[in-house]
Amino acid sequence: MQWEPVIGLEVHVQLKTKSKIFSGAPTAYGASPNTQACAIDLAMPGMLPVLNQEAVNMAIKFGLATHSEISRHSVFARKNYFYPDLPKGYQISQFEAPIVGRGHLNITLSNGETRQINITRAHLEEDAGKSLHEDFQGMSGIDLNRAGTPLLEVVSEPELRSSEEAVAYLKALHALVCYLEICDGNMQEGSFRCDANVSVRPKGQTILGTRTEMKNINSFRYVEQAIEYEIARQIDVLEQGGEIIQQTRLFDPARQETRLLREKEEANDYRYFPDPDLLPLILSEAYIQQIGANLPELPEQKKQRFIQTLGLSAYDATVLTAQRELAFYYEATLAQITPQDPKLVSNWITGEVLAYLNKNSLSITQSPVSPTRLAQLLTRIQDQTISGKIAKTVLETMFSNEQSADTIIAEQGLKQITDSNALNQVIEQVIAQNPQQFEAYQQGKTQLFGYFVGQAMKLTQGKANPKQVNALMQQRLNSPN
Amino acid sequence: MFNKTLCELASALQNKELSSVELTQYFLGRIAKLNPTYNAFITIDETQALTQAKNADQRRAKNQATPLTGLPIAHKDIFCVQGMKTSCGSKMLHNFISPYDATVVKKLNDQGMVTLGKTNMDEFAMGSSNETSFYGPVANPWDTDCVPGGSSGGSAAAVAARLAPSASGTDTGGSIRQPAALCGITGLKPTYGRVSRYGMIAFASSLDQGGPMTQTAEDAALLLQGMAGFDPLDSTSIDCPVPDYMANLNVSLKGKKIGLPREYFAQGLDHDVELKIQAAIDVLRQLGAEIIDISLPNTALSVPVYYIVAPAECSSNLSRYDGVRYGYRAPEPIDLEDLYKRSRSEGFGAEVKRRIMLGTYVLSKGYYDAYYIKAQQVRNLISQDFQHAFTQVDCILSPTTPTPAFKTGAKLNDPVSMYWSDIYTIAANLAGLPAMSIPAGFAQKLPIGLQLIGQHFQEAQLLNVAHRFQQATAWHQYLPNQISE
Numbered sequence: 010m011q012w013e014p015v016i017g018l019e020v021h022v023q024l025k026t027k028s029k030i031f032s033g034a035p036t037a038y039g040a041s042p043n044t045q046a047c048a049i050d051l052a053m054p055g056m057l058p059v060l061n062q063e064a065v066n067m068a069i070k071f072g073l074a075t076h077s078e079i080s081r082h083s084v085f086a087r088k089n090y091f092y093p094d095l096p097k098g099y100q101i102s103q104f105e106a107p108i109v110g111r112g113h114l115n116i117t118l119s120n121g122e123t124r125q126i127n128i129t130r131a132h133l134e135e136d137a138g139k140s141l142h143e144d145f146q147g148m149s150g151i152d153l154n155r156a157g158t159p160l161l162e163v164v165s166e167p168e169l170r171s172s173e174e175a176v177a178y179l180k181a182l183h184a185l186v187c188y189l190e191i192c193d194g195n196m197q198e199g200s201f202r203c204d205a206n207v208s209v210r211p212k213g214q215t216i217l218g219t220r221t222e223m224k225n226i227n228s229f230r231y232v233e234q235a236i237e238y239e240i241a242r243q244i245d246v247l248e249q250g251g252e253i254i255q256q257t258r259l260f261d262p263a264r265q266e267t268r269l270l271r272e273k274e275e276a277n278d279y280r281y282f283p284d285p286d287l288l289p290l291i292l293s294e295a296y297i298q299q300i301g302a303n304l305p306e307l308p309e310q311k312k313q314r315f316i317q318t319l320g321l322s323a324y325d326a327t328v329l330t331a332q333r334e335l336a337f338y339y340e341a342t343l344a345q346i347t348p349q350d351p352k353l354v355s356n357w358i359t360g361e362v363l364a365y366l367n368k369n370s371l372s373i374t375q376s377p378v379s380p381t382r383l384a385q386l387l388t389r390i391q392d393q394t395i396s397g398k399i400a401k402t403v404l405e406t407m408f409s410n411e412q413s414a415d416t417i418i419a420e421q422g423l424k425q426i427t428d429s430n431a432l433n434q435v436i437e438q439v440i441a442q443n444p445q446q447f448e449a450y451q452q453g454k455t456q457l458f459g460y461f462v463g464q465a466m467k468l469t470q471g472k473a474n475p476k477q478v479n480a481l482m483q484q485r486l487n488s489p490n
Numbered sequence: 491m492f493n494k495t496l497c498e499l500a501s502a503l504q505n506k507e508l509s510s511v512e513l514t515q516y517f518l519g520r521i522a523k524l525n526p527t528y529n530a531f532i533t534i535d536e537t538q539a540l541t542q543a544k545n546a547d548q549r550r551a552k553n554q555a556t557p558l559t560g561l562p563i564a565h566k567d568i569f570c571v572q573g574m575k576t577s578c579g580s581k582m583l584h585n586f587i588s589p590y591d592a593t594v595v596k597k598l599n600d601q602g603m604v605t606l607g608k609t610n611m612d613e614f615a616m617g618s619s620n621e622t623s624f625y626g627p628v629a630n631p632w633d634t635d636c637v638p639g640g641s642s643g644g645s646a647a648a649v650a651a652r653l654a655p656s657a658s659g660t661d662t663g664g665s666i667r668q669p670a671a672l673c674g675i676t677g678l679k680p681t682y683g684r685v686s687r688y689g690m691i692a693f694a695s696s697l698d699q700g701g702p703m704t705q706t707a708e709d710a711a712l713l714l715q716g717m718a719g720f721d722p723l724d725s726t727s728i729d730c731p732v733p734d735y736m737a738n739l740n741v742s743l744k745g746k747k748i749g750l751p752r753e754y755f756a757q758g759l760d761h762d763v764e765l766k767i768q769a770a771i772d773v774l775r776q777l778g779a780e781i782i783d784i785s786l787p788n789t790a791l792s793v794p795v796y797y798i799v800a801p802a803e804c805s806s807n808l809s810r811y812d813g814v815r816y817g818y819r820a821p822e823p824i825d826l827e828d829l830y831k832r833s834r835s836e837g838f839g840a841e842v843k844r845r846i847m848l849g850t851y852v853l854s855k856g857y858y859d860a861y862y863i864k865a866q867q868v869r870n871l872i873s874q875d876f877q878h879a880f881t882q883v884d885c886i887l888s889p890t891t892p893t894p895a896f897k898t899g900a901k902l903n904d905p906v907s908m909y910w911s912d913i914y915t916i917a918a919n920l921a922g923l924p925a926m927s928i929p930a931g932f933a934q935k936l937p938i939g940l941q942l943i944g945q946h947f948q949e950a951q952l953l954n955v956a957h958r959f960q961q962a963t964a965w966h967q968y969l970p971n972q973i974s975e
Contacts, residue, residue: 052815053816054691055592057687057724059724089853097810098808099806099809278854286726
């Protein structure tokens with residue numbers, strides 16, 4: 010039987026506010042336990058939440074960027090359950106009336122195909138603290154620094170059909186929240202984490218199969234692996250006549266498998282009800298418009314501009330705009346070379362720079378070569394001080410030290426030879442060293458032309474200006490001797 | 491000195507007839523002597539009180555005194571006071587020393603008031619008799635075999651026995667007005683959002699409101715002036731200017747339209763209470779008020795609605811008391827569940843547990859729509875009843891309670907009968923309206939209260955009616971026998 014996977018994702022986007030969503034305590038990551046939790050975060054008696062307007066603004070930005078409905082009237086609700094890292098015994102979230110309603114996000118797949126994925130809703134909520142079960146000898150430690158950190162939970166429709174689509178969606182969402190500057194995007198620190206709901210059904214069937222949920226996956230690769238594993242597991246169960254049980258599973262990256270966390274029967278009745286400590290959130294049209302007027306250029310817009318105004322290929326534009334920092338790196342480099350050569354810059358970044366970074370598992374912000382240094386190198390290609398080939402050598406050196414392109418070119422004597430007299434001498438040397446080939450060429454074996462050019466480049470260790478060598482060689486070989 | 495009102499004491503301080511230290515020492519002396527009889531206080535802090543009094547005197551010497559500077563107050567133990575035990579009448583918070591001040595406390599401290607201590611109360615403000623307190627029942631100064639009412643029973647008894655010239659209280663379903671009525675004092679529950687709830691331990695967030703408990707309406711106006719105002723730390727606090735509550739106290743009642751809701755004079759109202767209320771109505775009529783019969787048709791639904799909404803909110807509000815971070819923790823828990831179960835079973839009393847269970851039930855899947863949502867709908871109807879009535883009248887008058895104070899223990903094992911004793915006070919909380927209780931005579935030798943309910947933010951109007959009434963009557967000047975010096 011042909012099986013069709015159905016995947017829906019719930020992504021927790023940690024909003025980049027200075028203070029928590031309902032208190033004035035700071036949100037910075039990595040502080041010593043319980044140093045960033047105030048009386049409100051600790052749920053001390055008599056403490057009350059006050060909504061952080063910045064978190065609201067960020068949610069509105071997200072809603073506008075995903076063409077979503079933005080509720081003029083949304084409600085905070087309490088999700089009640091007991092856990093030691095949930096100080097109030099309830100989480101303030103949004104349930105029936107979220108701030109962001111239906112919207113959509115476009116994703117591009119590896120075959121170049123574009124799909125629109127619908128977003129069901131996005132709501133504001135507070136994060137819980139952290140339970141630490143090691144190092145306390147039979148006890149648990151509670152760190153409430155994270156308690157009250159603002160989250161935007163983005164829920165997709167179950168419209169994703171493969172792990173590839175799921176990852177493409179996640180990457181597009183990640184790029185978007187980074188462009189919007191509402192999230193630092195740091196997945197290792199948990200600023201962007203994902204719950205995946207997966208089910209399979211016979212192809213052609215419209216009813217959804219029973220789903221399982223995998224919680225808190227914090228890397229694109231793990232999401233892909235977890236979904237792949239889960240699809241295969243479910244198909245296996247069904248093909249052996251078994252039944253999928255609705256449950257929450259945990260992905261174990263070390264063992265590359267998902268395993269049971271809890272069954273649905275153990276699920277809590279969260280007793281949601283509107284939080285009486287917070288009034289409904291009312292947003293005026295004018296307020297939303299004001300935020301809309303200050304939105305930055307979004308990935309989709311940037312990509313279109315790169316294609317239409319800068320003349321980049323769709324592929325290059327997609328690669329360059331996939332991450333906000335990469336696009337900024339590209340734009341910063343381009344701005345520092347004259348004349349503007351968008352394709353030259355694009356080729357070097359998508360080629361050499363990314364290859365180096367990928368090989369060394371670095372992000373673009375960790376690139377040892379800054380846009381300024383890269384622009385200096387590319388300028389030397391443009392003014393023909395060096396050839397593209399030599400430039401690759403120079404760039405390699407630049408990755409390993411702080412020197413500028415000019416210093417490296419000077420120190421290693423890589424400056425391109427453009428002096429015709431010098432080049433003619435080289436050409437004469439080549440001919441002198443290859444009398445047989447010269448003879449053959451003279452008798453009509455013109456395909457040997459490339460060989461002569463190659464020899465000239467080799468003699469100059471690649472420093473000869475290839476165009477000039479070509480022209481001069483042409484002249485020399487074809488002129489009557 | 492003990493029969494002086496808060497306003498009279500304020501004048502005496504202003505005229506330097508006495509110092510705040512003398513005044514504070516005097517009331518601390520009365521507390522030391524009489525509190526064992528009434529059990530009105532959970533905490534008495536002589537050192538802090540005298541320090542505050544000394545500071546108040548210095549402030550006055552520098553001509554920086556406010557109208558409240560140097561005046562003593564007793565805070566209901568639901569208000570967090572920095573550095574002082576704040577138990578909320580519960581074993582759960584028996585060990586809780588608050589690291590911060592409630593906004594109400596801070597405002598009054600800033601104006602130079604002197605905190606004598608913290609008053610007894612029903613546990614987490616859940617009760618109408620002050621019998622659910624972990625610290626034992628409070629005796630009614632008019633008859634120590636009777637309850638003082640609740641949940642602000644300690645504050646009411648403290649003012650009635652003149653252990654303090656003023657007290658703070660909170661009112662979720664009548665917890666200021668009902669004990670004020672049963673103890674023969676004046677109590678005002680302001681409009682929801684008028685007084686900050688920050689640092690006031692939550693029972694039912696959408697209903698709780700702090701307010702003054704004093705001897706007279708004039709005193710209540712003076713104290714409310716110091717408590718009221720917008721607080722950015724309380725999202726439900728309302729940013730609306732605070733009028734001068736003292737300014738309109740003496741305005742004539744001529745032409746003032748006062749409504750009598752017929753549902754509040756129906757079955758269940760004690761005959762003696764009704765006679766006294768009718769006599770009080772006559773007084774108001776003589777003062778020029780026009781008395782109009784009105785109807786609040788959904789009155790009978792207010793008790794059932796309240797006992798869904800309030801427990802629902804409390805079941806969630808009290809989840810934080812889990813034995814993890816502060817408060818009572820059961821000894822030697824074997825695991826997390828055991829820690830939760832025993833800390834909460836042992837830390838909470840029976841009434842609190844009853845309401846948590848009730849609230850958990852009505853919020854549960856499958857019951858939420860039938861109970862909680864339905865209750866919210868009826869709550870709206872009750873509000874609409876009042877809004878309709880206010881198109882006809884300026885304020886509404888009723889008895890505060892159907893009967894005078896009952897004997898301690900009489901209703902303890904019959905919670906539903908206890909719940910019905912709040913029948914006249916609950917609706918004002920559901921509708922967020924200001925309401926007050928003032929002494930209106932005696933029935934069976936016990937004081938009874940007259941309730942006035944006003945439109946949102948019309949506290950000044952209620953105080954005006956109450957003050958004019960008190961100018962024409964002496965009920966608020968009667969004192970219980972045993973409290974004399």
